[in-house]
Amino acid sequence: xxxxxxxxxxxxxxxxxxxxxxxxxxxxxxxxxxxxxxxxxxxxxxxxxxxxxxxxxxxxxxxxxxxxxxxxxxxxxxxxxxxxxxxxxxxxxxxxxxxxxxxxxxxxxxxxxxxxxxxxxxxxxxxxxxxxxxxxxxxxxxxxxxxxxxxxxxxxxxxxxxxxxxxxxxxxxxxxxxxxxxxxxxxxxxxxxxxxxxxxxxxxxxxxxxxxxxxxxxxxxxxxxxxxxxxxxxxxxxxxxxxxxxxxxxxxxxxxxxxxxxxxxxxxxxxxxxxxxxxxxxxxxxxxxxxxxxxxxxxxxxxxxxxxxxxxxxxxxxxxxxxxxxxxxxxxxxxxxxxxxxxxxxxxxxxxxxxxxxxxxxxxxxxxxxxxxxxxxxxxxxxxxxxxxxxxxxxxxxxxxxxxxxxxxxxxxxxxxxxxxxxxxxxxxxxxxxxxxxxxxxxxxxxxxxxxxxxxxx
Amino acid sequence: xxxxxxxxxxxxxxxxxxxxxxxxxxxxxxxxxxxxxxxxxxxxxxxxxxxxxxxxxxxxxxxxxxxxxxxxxxxxxxxxxxxxxxxxxxxxxxxxxxxxxxxxxxxxxxxxxxxxxxxxxxxxxxxxxxxxxxxxxxxxxxxxxxxxxxxxxxxxxxxxxxxxxxxxxxxxxxxxxxxxxxxxxxxxxxxxxxxxxxxxxxxxxxxxxxxxxxxxxxxxxxxxxxxxxxxxxxxxxxxxxxxxxxxxxxxxxxxxxxxxxxxxxxxxxxxxxxxxxxxxxxxxxxxxxxxxxxxxxxxxxxxxxxxxxxxxxxxxxxxxxxxxxxxxxxxxxxxxxxxxxxxxxxxxxxxxxxxxxxxxxxxxxxxxxxxxxxxxxxxxxxxxxxxxxxxxxxxxxxxxxxxxxxxxxxxxxxxxxxxxxxxxxxxxxxxxxxxxxxxxxxxxxxxxxxxxxxxxxx
Numbered sequence: 001x002x003x004x005x006x007x008x009x010x011x012x013x014x015x016x017x018x019x020x021x022x023x024x025x026x027x028x029x030x031x032x033x034x035x036x037x038x039x040x041x042x043x044x045x046x047x048x049x050x051x052x053x054x055x056x057x058x059x060x061x062x063x064x065x066x067x068x069x070x071x072x073x074x075x076x077x078x079x080x081x082x083x084x085x086x087x088x089x090x091x092x093x094x095x096x097x098x099x100x101x102x103x104x105x106x107x108x109x110x111x112x113x114x115x116x117x118x119x120x121x122x123x124x125x126x127x128x129x130x131x132x133x134x135x136x137x138x139x140x141x142x143x144x145x146x147x148x149x150x151x152x153x154x155x156x157x158x159x160x161x162x163x164x165x166x167x168x169x170x171x172x173x174x175x176x177x178x179x180x181x182x183x184x185x186x187x188x189x190x191x192x193x194x195x196x197x198x199x200x201x202x203x204x205x206x207x208x209x210x211x212x213x214x215x216x217x218x219x220x221x222x223x224x225x226x227x228x229x230x231x232x233x234x235x236x237x238x239x240x241x242x243x244x245x246x247x248x249x250x251x252x253x254x255x256x257x258x259x260x261x262x263x264x265x266x267x268x269x270x271x272x273x274x275x276x277x278x279x280x281x282x283x284x285x286x287x288x289x290x291x292x293x294x295x296x297x298x299x300x301x302x303x304x305x306x307x308x309x310x311x312x313x314x315x316x317x318x319x320x321x322x323x324x325x326x327x328x329x330x331x332x333x334x335x336x337x338x339x340x341x342x343x344x345x346x347x348x349x350x351x352x353x354x355x356x357x358x359x360x361x362x363x364x365x366x367x368x369x370x371x372x373x374x375x376x377x378x379x380x381x382x383x384x385x386x387x388x389x390x391x392x393x394x395x396x397x398x399x400x401x402x403x404x405x406x407x408x409x410x411x412x413x414x415x416x417x418x419x420x421x422x423x424x425x426x427x428x429x430x431x432x433x434x435x436x437x438x439x440x441x442x443x444x445x446x447x448x449x450x451x452x453x454x455x456x457x458x
Numbered sequence: 459x460x461x462x463x464x465x466x467x468x469x470x471x472x473x474x475x476x477x478x479x480x481x482x483x484x485x486x487x488x489x490x491x492x493x494x495x496x497x498x499x500x501x502x503x504x505x506x507x508x509x510x511x512x513x514x515x516x517x518x519x520x521x522x523x524x525x526x527x528x529x530x531x532x533x534x535x536x537x538x539x540x541x542x543x544x545x546x547x548x549x550x551x552x553x554x555x556x557x558x559x560x561x562x563x564x565x566x567x568x569x570x571x572x573x574x575x576x577x578x579x580x581x582x583x584x585x586x587x588x589x590x591x592x593x594x595x596x597x598x599x600x601x602x603x604x605x606x607x608x609x610x611x612x613x614x615x616x617x618x619x620x621x622x623x624x625x626x627x628x629x630x631x632x633x634x635x636x637x638x639x640x641x642x643x644x645x646x647x648x649x650x651x652x653x654x655x656x657x658x659x660x661x662x663x664x665x666x667x668x669x670x671x672x673x674x675x676x677x678x679x680x681x682x683x684x685x686x687x688x689x690x691x692x693x694x695x696x697x698x699x700x701x702x703x704x705x706x707x708x709x710x711x712x713x714x715x716x717x718x719x720x721x722x723x724x725x726x727x728x729x730x731x732x733x734x735x736x737x738x739x740x741x742x743x744x745x746x747x748x749x750x751x752x753x754x755x756x757x758x759x760x761x762x763x764x765x766x767x768x769x770x771x772x773x774x775x776x777x778x779x780x781x782x783x784x785x786x787x788x789x790x791x792x793x794x795x796x797x798x799x800x801x802x803x804x805x806x807x808x809x810x811x812x813x814x815x816x817x818x819x820x821x822x823x824x825x826x827x828x829x830x831x832x833x834x835x836x837x838x839x840x841x842x843x844x845x846x847x848x849x850x851x852x853x854x855x856x857x858x859x860x861x862x863x864x865x866x867x868x869x870x871x872x873x874x875x876x877x878x879x880x881x882x883x884x885x886x887x888x889x890x891x892x893x894x895x896x897x898x899x900x901x902x903x904x905x906x907x908x909x910x911x912x913x914x915x916x
Contacts, residue, residue, distance in 0.1 A: 232710030252690030343728030
């Protein structure tokens with residue numbers, strides 16, 4: 001994208017201008033950008049020149065622009081800005097932010113600053129803010145905003161349009177409006193599209209859509225993002241246990257959720273715990289250790305089991321020392337084969353292509369694939385071991401037969417374990433990786449040495 | 459979600475009713491659902507009872523509903539339906555579909571059916587359809603729809619609202635309108651929100667927003683999804699090389715792109731090639747083999763190198779056979795350590811947390827983390843080897859020092875290789891996995907045996 005390349009250049013110019021203390025020219029440059037790009041430029045200024053320069057530039061922005069830019073900064077940069085500007089400036093920003101952005105900021109600020117900010121709010125405001133601050137981190141409640149448009153059932157389309165005109169600027173979206181009964185219960189939605197193409201005198205009750213898809217305030221954010229993917233809506237209302245609407249979630253807030261989910265899956269498959277939102281570079285060394293050590297330890301202990309198996313075949317090994325040469329290759333190929341299958345199945349289940357009832361189809365497919373793959377790898381090995389290594393043909397046969405058996409076992413285990421994990425209610429990504437590598441290692445070793453004892457009659 | 463649980467029950471009832479040939483009651487049941495859920499119910503009918511039953515039900519739906527439901531079916535089920543219904547019915551569906559859905563369907567249909575459908579279209583229509591069919595699979599062009607609202611610069615807000623009222627029902631979105639000059643060049647956008655809160659006599663030129671974010675028709679869909687994530691827009695216009703607007707992409711089409719991208723990353727990290735859109739169960743055995751074998755072969759060949767190293771230390775190994783007991787554990791832990799780091803870095807780069815210039819910070823962090831992790835694992839090993847295995851203290855020392863060195867090397871390589879891959883323009887997910895496992899395997903072996911020769915003076 002041209003605009004992307006352009007933006008990088010402008011950010012560099014702004015940094016150079018600030019560094020040369022040409023503040024007014026830096027201001028003119030940044031004002032040529034969109035707010036979200038201004039925020040990105042400020043981020044770079046903070047990183048390259050420090051927070052002081054960034055705040056000089058930030059203070060030179062028009063007030064309404066500065067609030068918008070602030071809302072786009074990552075939370076650690078927001079905190080850095082708050083720590084440098086005056087209390088009065090902080091209060092102004094907080095007051096002007098959209099409600100959901102304000103909640104996000106307040107969640108990150110130290111309690112004493114939050115208290116100071118809330119001091120001057122009305123009792124009503126404080127109550128609402130505290131309610132929002134208390135929703136669990138991964139819940140629909142933590143994603144929603146109370147700034148939506150609500151209509152009365154007995155209004156006309158003309159009334160509704162006049163209402164939207166009045167309050168539309170302060171709403172997160174005006175494109176879906178929510179119709180409530182007297183008890184704040186959600187009874188339906190009306191899209192702005194429908195309002196616009198209807199005659200002004202039409203009653204709202206005549207165009208209301210009562211098939212509303214909604215979520216509960218305590219529903220998991222992952223379920224919410226699934227609903228957005230499925231229905232393609234721009235916003236979904238959030239209700240409490242009495243079906244009273246308490247807020248809405250808009251589609252732009254879902255991208256972050258999707259990203260978080262996928263990162264979690266990735267990290268689990270690589271054996272890293274606790275994928276908090278924190279960025280890699282912001283996480284301390286000891287926290288990184290805590291996230292990674294347990295997994296490595298678990299896998300190491302299971303590898304010790306493999307060591308025990310090797311030890312029990314020590315006599316065999318000391319007689320035919322070259323068996324050791326092929327062991328890592330067999331174990332490695334087994335592990336890789338298994339993780340290929342597991343990844344495909346985990347992804348297939350995640351996107352809904354593979355259901356529990358498909359288990360036998362998966363097994364049948366993996367069985368056939370693995371027989372062909374195993375055979376191919378065996379033949380390659382046979383050629384290499386006999387021609388290049390000039391190894392005993394019995395050793396070659398042992399390695400090749402083991403290879404075929406190991407690949408087949410590994411692929412079938414890799415295909416079945418994620419489904420088994422799901423059946424017993426464990427996240428497949430979390431359980432599959434270590435279980436598969438441990439199981440295939442142990443089975444690879446046992447298969448290889450047992451076959452060797454048999455073939456080599458030792 | 460209650461509605462989710464409910465839906466599964468209703469789908470089962472529909473299948474039972476169809477199976478008992480109570481078609482009218484099945485029809486009443488399915489009509490109680492939202493269109494996207496009807497499509498899901500039909501999918502289950504196809505899978506459980508076969509396409510014939512599904513088509514009976516499909517034909518009983520009101521015509522406009524059936525088109526909508528058709529658009530939500532996965533493409534293999536669409537094809538199955540098309541093969542069973544009459545040409546006239548196919549033609550009706552194609553005509554009534556939204557333009558972008560129609561293109562998606564036409565792309566999947568066999569050429570002779572497409573020709574028959576296009577026979578009765580006007581020359582103009584055929585030309586447009588063919589243009590859309592020809593955009594590359596992963597391009598912005600393949601995602602866009604030409605059904606958007608365009609406004610004239612010299613109109614008033616009132617004119618615009620009247621225009622939207624007239625054509626609004628056929629547009630993909632009415633919430634962002636596009637302003638073109640006489641030469642079809644895009645000059646700005648106006649949101650419906652702005653139109654609604656403006657007075658009818660306001661000229662469009664007075665409220666037009668000229669800071670438009672747009673994409674080129676040949677831009678990669680991954681870049682498009684990045685822009686949606688960054689800007690949070692509901693739609694982004696697509697222009698040709700002359701800046702003429704040719705279509706728009708709406709946010710609901712982006713979820714599929716994001717899913718595709720992540721699946722690709724996953725599969726690459728697990729060493730599976732060619733993540734086409736096809737579902738796991740739909741891919742044939744030989745295609746699965748072709749997707750997986752190359753990677754396994756590559757990794758196996760690199761493991762043969764490791765075998766070569768082991769062979770060169772055969773004399774050492776035959777003297778101290780118990781060295782072989784600990785080799786798989788050391789290699790495995792090295793591989794796991796490296797892949798943990800690589801995954802974190804690949805994810806960090808993908809979401810923009812880690813930039814190229816952070817390389818030294820990454821290295822410094824990985825170095826400290828790995829020293830602590832390596833030390834912890836070494837101590838655990840020392841205790842186990844001496845107390846449980848009652849092994850020679852020199853062997854124990856060799857294993858423990860090797861462990862610390864291997865973990866440190868693996869984590870530093872795991873941290874740096876993905877960045878190096880990106881620097882030279884290779885997808886980090888694609889290159890990192892095999893390179894890291896090969897490199898750590900080879901280095902683990904060399905470290906262990908070299909240290910052993912030294913410590914054990916053999």
